[in-house]
Amino acid sequence: MNPADIDWARPSPEAFALGHSPGGSDALIEETPVTLVFNDEVALTLMATPLQGEELALGFTLSEGLIERADEIQELHALPTGAGLSVLISLPEARMAPLRARRRFGAAPGGCGLCGIEDQQTLLALPERALTTLALEDGAIARALQALPAHQPLNAATGGAHAAAWCSAAGEILLATEDVSRHCALDKLIGLLARTHQDPAQGFVLMSSRASFELVHKAARVGLPALVAISAPTALALRAAQACGLALYGFAREGRHTRYA
Template identity: 70%
Template sequence: MPPADPLDWARPAPDAFASGQAAAPGRRSDGQLAAELLVEEAPVTLVFNDEVALTLMATPLDAEALALGFCLSEGLVERPDEILDLQALPAGAGLSVLIQLPEPRLQTLRARRRFGAAPGGCGLCGIEDQRTLLALPTRALAPLQLAEGAIERALAALPGRQALNARTGGAHAAAWASPQGDLLELAEDVSRHCALDKLIGRLAQRPFDPASGFALLTSRASFELVHKAARVGLPCLVTMSAPTALALRAAQATGLQLFAFARPGRWTRYHP
């Protein structure tokens, strides 16, 4: 008999690629059986020009938006129309996204030594040189004038838009809101980095002015999230948990407005 496929244990059920979730029986502390839904996590491999590959651990929904957002937020392309082709296909225990870049853009990727796996969707994993890793975007970010109560309105609307998290309790959300606090777009993923990339990818699929609103994340503000936001020209980032000190320094250096500890009725503004 042929040997068993070593990836069999990790492969999601076919419907997980459409739903982002998997059913799992469990037993609660009171002894009662429970049928729970768990957020799905799978390898999503980005294959550039059939040559260079990077694997993100992500929820296998909206993989093409994830790949597009990743290319933009990591500076692999400046505009969506620079990507010649992009297609997501089942592969192994997850998905492969086949991406065709112009040769000069591929050289940029090679120079950054991006190979291998990125745990939790971490975009900076795989970059070896500190100067490359910490290089900040040079574009100027114009200040965003938020209406009074905008953050509170966005926070109030957020739970009703988090469909995957409502079912599983395990998904981060990245949302785009107007300066008045109206939620205009939302993406969910087990990884906060991938949630932001999916949001960027979705927004980039239509005419979109990055200076016209703010991003709201259900996570902490890490350096990479500030880096991604500034790279694509988002002027303002609001997170529900704490910022890191490096994230604050990056916000100060790029001019990005940074709010954290956002909860109904309170938040902390760190910059400017």
């Protein structure tokens, strides 16, 4: 199908996130290009749900180590385009050199931040920061899991959204985001944490997905001390978590979970 033949018009933010099946009986989550433009230079295009574009861009910029602090961003503005979103980000010129050195090609499938990095050592490099230890209260993971569905309106409507939730040590969900991509859901959460001036070290992140290397990498980069996933971690994610000192939990289901690191 030619993109020009698709009806991209959306009357409201809620409808902007939802498509519809031909029969009209099923709501389908949107997956559209979100292009990040740094200092008027197109850097990459993520495939994501076109909501919270500014939080996505801010979180991506932080979790990829392009900046150290949110206040380094001089301007941040999301604009609807004919086929998705463009997010305009202004950075100090000194921050552009590392970005220009990272060669990327086309769209990053599923919001993958590491896709397109050519050098394997660069891709696998772990964040150099000491993570604090968060002591989870007994039952914290179970309480967060029980509360998670109430924070997943897109998934409830479509069955196709991942969630990232920032939870207190007691298991209370304080912030939550959703996206068709698990990577973008986490980046949106990181951006939301920055925008609301929260300290990531004061809570753990709960993901409605498996725990991949990139999720561990992003979490450690911004100082999240623990990552809980409802499915399995990968072997590389486990090694990365051990190296970073990040607490990693998998197979978090009702009444049980497994701590891997």
